[in-house]
Amino acid sequence: MKIIKQTVLAALVVVFAMNFLFAQKTPSFKRFNYGVDASLIIFPVNVFDKNTFVYGLHSNIYYNLNKYFYLHSGIGLENGRYEYFENYDVNGNTESLDYIREYLRFGIPVSIGFQHNLFNDKFNLNTQIGVVYNLNLTYYEYVRVSNVPSLNHELNLQPKLIDPLGWARLALYYSIGIEKHISNNQSIGFSCFLLALHQYQIVRYGWQFEDVSRFQTGIRLTYKFGCNK
Secondary structure, eight states, rough: OHHHHHHHHHHHHHHHHHHHHHHHHHHTTOOEEEEEEEEETTTTTSSSOEEEEEEEEEEEEEESSSEEEEEEEEEEEEEEEEEEEEEEETTTTTEEEEEEEEEEEEEEEEEEEEEEEEETTTTEEEEEEEEEEEEEEEEEEEEEETGGGGEEEEEEEEEOOOOSSSGEEEEEEEEEEEEEEEEEETTEEEEEEEEOOGGOOOOOTOOOOOSSOOOEEEEEEEEEEOOOO
16 A cells, blocks of 8 residues: 555656646646637528527637647527528418527537647637537517417517426537637637537427428637737
8 A cells, every 4th residue: 555655646746747847848838718709600601490590609718738639618698589481371371370489598618629820820720529508598489370360479588498407408519710810819710610409409480390400500700818829
């Protein structure tokens, strides 16, 4: 037991010594970066589902594992609007169904990223892959069915948390983009991203069972500070 304790203690001393030496050799390397970004999901950017419109703001924190890899998390708030309009035939008459839902979506991403300098460190190419934990709160709903007036309604709802727990809240996330340094510790960036939602996260009208995609694509504009060239 004594030998094991001495071995562990010696290993810890070596680790701390290496960290100290590494810090001395790379004094400009920063472990943490921070940022904010604006995201947008809209047709024709969202090529999979033309009736979804989502935009939001996100605060971000980045932990640099080394020069190339980093961890990313934060919290985002998005406002979403879903529209569904359909004309259909009933006994030779053309009827219509109109449905609108507006909702808030909170998202907490957890991803790993890779970055690489381009053009003499003036630009960074970066890509991320991970998951986003989403929570939807619906606050407005509108339904109009031409041949069933009893179903028509317009509601300003109290935000309602839907399925707050479980794996169904997780969406797969991937992005690729480019950043430009505007100073020694600031950069701006542009990226495209893809979300693969769980089927229970899909916003749709109650009678819809098909032709609603789990995928959402969008663009993201990012401002990052605390970073190095």
